[in-house]
Amino acid sequence: MFLKKTNSSYIAILLLVIGYVFFDYIFHFNSSVITLGGDGLKNYYCFLNHAMHGYGFHYTGMHYPFGDHVIYTDNEPLFSVPLSYLVHHFHLGIGFVNFIFFESIALSYFLASYYCFLFLNEYKVPKWLSTIAALLIVLLSPQLLRTQAHYGLSFAHFIPMWLYFILNYCKTSKKKYLLYLLLLNFTASFLHLYFAGLLLLMSLSFALVYYFLIKENKIRTLLAINTIPVLVLGFVKGFLYFTDPILDRPTNPGGHLEYKTNFIDLIADPFSTIIDFFQNKGLIAHINDVTEGLCYLGIIPIVSLVFLAFYYSFQMLIHKKFASFRNIETAFFLSALLLLLFAMGLHLSIGIDRLFHYAPFLKQFRSLGRFSWYFYYVATLLAVVGISKIAQNQWVSKKVSTILLLLGCIVWLVDANGRILYMKQNAATYNSNYNYFHRLGEPSWESFLNAKGYSKKDFQCIAAVPFIHVGSDKIWREGVVTNTWMLSKNAIIGYELGLPMMNALLARASWSQSFEQVKFDAGYFVDHTLLKKLPNTKSILVLRLKEENIITPDQQGLLNACDSLGFFDEVYVYSLSVATYLQQQQKVIDSCIRNSNAQNPFYYLNEFDQASAKGIHGKAFAWQDYTKDTVLARISVKQLDTTVLNEFSIWIDYTKDNLKYPYYAICFYNSNDEQIQQVDVNAKTADDSWNGWYRAKAFFSVPSSTTYVLIKIMPSDCNNFIAMDRLEIRPIKYNRVDSLNATYFILNNHILSNDYRR
Known part of the structure; x- marks a missing residue:
């Protein structure tokens, strides 16, 4: 041998x-740092972060506050776990x-x-x-x-x-x-x-x-x-x-x-x-x-x-x-x-x-x-x-x-x-990658925070908006413009500050934990169970890349609730007080309930009452093998508000034994039956869930020459679900409240506990 x-x-x-x-x-x-993006940086960060800031068999650098088992983080536990003990006890x-x-x-x-x-x-x-x-x-x-x-x-x-x-x-x-x-x-x-x-x-x-x-x-x-x-x-x-x-x-x-x-x-x-x-x-x-x-x-x-x-x-x-x-x-x-x-x-x-x-x-x-x-x-x-x-x-x-x-x-x-x-x-790039990762010659994040009246000890974690979460297979959230690059920035910033990130790029992440996490930037109308179970009351350091300029109204609402700390190291920096945000959420919900308008003429809801599957309340549209485009709804433009931004949403009873998810398309047609625009909706980007259902959504404006809209479910190798229910289109400036049962109610097609209803 x-x-x-x-x-x-x-x-x-x-x-x-x-x-x-x-x-x-x-x-x-x-x-040397081998690469600055994707799996390469993530795997190096997981190894380095666990060895330097972690301890034992539970990895805490990502997926905050849950973390994950070291086996599932690609961080070479044969080395990183003993190193975590050695660094902790002998200060290597x-x-x-x-x-x-x-x-x-x-x-x-x-x-x-x-x-x-x-x-x-x-x-x-x-x-x-x-x-x-x-x-x-x-x-x-x-x-x-x-x-x-x-x-x-x-x-x-x-x-x-x-x-x-x-x-x-x-x-x-x-x-x-x-x-x-x-x-x-x-x-x-x-x-x-x-x-x-x-x-x-x-x-x-x-x-x-x-x-x-x-x-x-x-x-x-x-x-x-x-x-x-x-x-x-x-x-x-x-x-x-x-x-x-x-x-x-x-x-x-x-x-x-x-x-x-x-x-x-x-x-x-x-x-x-x-x-x-x-x-x-x-x-x-x-x-x-x-x-x-x-x-x-x-x-x-x-x-x-x-x-x-x-x-x-x-x-x-x-x-x-x-x-x-x-x-x-x-x-x-x-x-x-x-x-x-x-x-x-x-x-x-x-x-x-x-x-x-x-x-x-x-x-x-x-x-x-x-x-x-x-x-x-x-x-x-x-x-x-x-x-x-x-x-x-x-x-x-x-x-x-x-x-x-x-x-x-x-x-x-x-x-x-x-x-x-x-x-x-x-x-040839390893050294420049190292300099970028460790930000050599650049002002430190600690000095930036100090200049704004903060310290790294004031924060419990960092989180990116748009929220990035890859790893559960059922959910895939990333930046609209930069994909998962913000996760690399999170790794660089998080390592320097010694803060874990709420975002994740992990293999085999827990479904229930993932569905909780992606609610972070889903707006005021979701049940933020994750924020309620955080281990302390410290703020969250929220970061947004300057290139990520396509922000949804829900994400903008989160950023508006933050204290802006300015622009530094290629990102806009915010401080989110969790307690303040949850209080603001309740105020918004109270206001929306008071000002809801059930008679709004610009509103479409399809609960598939004539379908065969079991729905959220009543019947739902059952899955079938889609080999071609299937029209779920034809909506006259007269039912839609063409002057404001609209939200499409639909609830999906997702399959629990595979990663598959449906694709939808919002197709706009003119009077000559010509398609003039299409908005794709991938259920894998869903950010709200309830009792084994998750909610896909998309925001859109109606093109000026639109006569009618078709909502289609598109054929795809990934297309699979148990049922779908409550296809809704509403102008975002209007609110709608519906009762569901003795425990839950529906606000703007989000399902909330009656505890929110005061």
Whole structure:
């Protein structure tokens, strides 16, 4: 398992090359931030924030006041949790935390190359070839691209180490390799849960093939190999059972039927200059993006595998040389092929998706394409083994075979060079990203707050308007103009001030908590249960990007209730007193009830009384399979106020077992039946909910030439719900109150407790 002295010169080469590619990780770890946006910044922020400001297994940097379990935050709990204790008790600085973050990734790629080298040595591959091949295999690994955002998934040493330990255990039956496998599975599972699933399926697929191929000691061997990942996964589930109180995480997360490996992912790479040449000649379809299923093998491994297939077929058919395929190499390859077919979703196309019924936890590993990584390492390593074996059989002279192998390595290096250049080009921005993240040379947020008469201790959290919340799968809230960039700003500002953010970009967030949180900027007519359960009475630091100039009336109402602190660091800054806001909410509700107008002529309400489903009160429109646009309502322009802003809203009884949600369209037509405008309404942006229903909305003005309006539900792969009720259009300057039952009433199509009705 440990470094062998006889390999010292080759180890030095591995270290030098990995050191060159990961130079900034190794030497500039305390002046680098890899990226400033999306998952990349979020994952780094989660790691850094938990290590520096958190403690234990509960993450508090996002999703305030709830936080989340560290396992679901992509913050590498294997490192971040111990670091949180060390920082707390021994007052370690950010330099040590960054050292662990960056050096662990770089070390992983050295270990990956070293164990690829050892694996090839087991087959007597020349050490010079083992060294070059090991490096190229690792540098073309699909995991290398994860180093730019999904850091927990970027650790590349697990599969090569697993292959080496399995190979040696099957050859020697030494129990030390089982111990190594146990440690490998345990550490992998607490770096990222995906590794627990990947290593389990690797073991199971290997066991299945091994059972039918190998005759000797197979039961004992397979029991030993498969007990380890099952025990580790059982330990992880038990650990979560006792440490994670959330019971309503998504059980059918998005993508588990979609993010697959396609054939093009095996033979084309967006970074390869060689592939780019073939694409320009029209020989390969253009591939521009890095997909979840990317598993590019490399030109030389692909050619080698094709050659080996023809070579052994020729040996069998012409020379009648039937090589024994009852060996561990065949077991590796066929088990990897099984997992590749799984990654390609073959089980879905032939109706074996019942697998998810019997093993529902597999749906949590929603990117099937990532399971192709096992095939990548097995195929490339065995390609080198096979070619080396043929070369050593001296069917040509040793000199010629060496030259051919060197030429192959050169082509392979050219192929991999695109990945190396990609890493180096990105590394050129690491230092400027670091300066931006830590705001070096800029006035501090504390000094800005002090100048306004505040201190960071006056605030309990920060929150963005428009509110950003991604992670529950059922809800997806982000900025209209800048998407999730404000969340990056929140991370930068929150880390500097040591304040958690109410916003979230998390995986598998609780549905009930998410529905509570997104009410934050939903206006005065929602039940702000979240604000009522905050742990203290401190204010909330509200931030709005200057680019986010499309603000709804509800959001503007929230901002109007805040104290404006001015403009600083690209954002408008506000202080929200929660108690004052809740008092103002009650005053607004009281006023609206007093001034409500049930006789307003410009009003439309459809309660679907003739429909068949159970509604909020009475009947509701039931779900059906929409293959075309379905008109829910045709409204004459005479029923609409064309002089003011109107609000469309509809209540949806959402499905509780999947992420799906309906799409609507408000379509405006002129007297010639020509559509002149369309307003899209995505229920995933809903910001109000009640008893298993949520409320989608949109604000719009009526175009001047409108004669009538059609409300449509649009066909979509995501379209699903149980029922929908209370489709309402009203001018926002008018208020309407309706009774619902003894406990609730309806104000402007929001459902509120009668406690608000005074």
